Amino acid sequence: MRLHHLALRTNDVERTARYYRDALGLGEMARKLDDHGALRSIWLDVEGVVLMVERRSEGEPGVLSTSMELVAFSIDRAMRDEFRRRLAPIEAETEFTLYARDPDGRRVAVSCYPFDR
Numbered sequence: 814m815r816l817h818h819l820a821l822r823t824n825d826v827e828r829t830a831r832y833y834r835d836a837l838g839l840g841e842m843a844r845k846l847d848d849h850g851a852l853r854s855i856w857l858d859v860e861g862v863v864l865m866v867e868r869r870s871e872g873e874p875g876v877l878s879t880s881m882e883l884v885a886f887s888i889d890r891a892m893r894d895e896f897r898r899r900l901a902p903i904e905a906e907t908e909f910t911l912y913a914r915d916p917d918g919r920r921v922a923v924s925c926y927p928f929d930r
Contacts, residue, residue, distance in 0.1 A: 821915075
């Protein structure tokens, strides 16, 4: 089994998708509109897994700024300094992982942790 897609909810689809495109270099795959022609979601490609940035429904709670839940992306160790610049400000850092927050306050990480598989 592998991850099929991941959906991130936001009040501002354009802003959040721009963050993931600019900071992580993800390519845009599609834009989806609702029945009224308004932007509902932007789909980004994460090497074959779709990251869906979706418009949050009215009344749907936002991301808690204190949440430690995160979305982590794999990078090569040689790219750490580049991502340190692109993700600034960095919230925390370990030997393998850099942590930041997206525009909604969601924790985002890039990691070169060497899983033993």
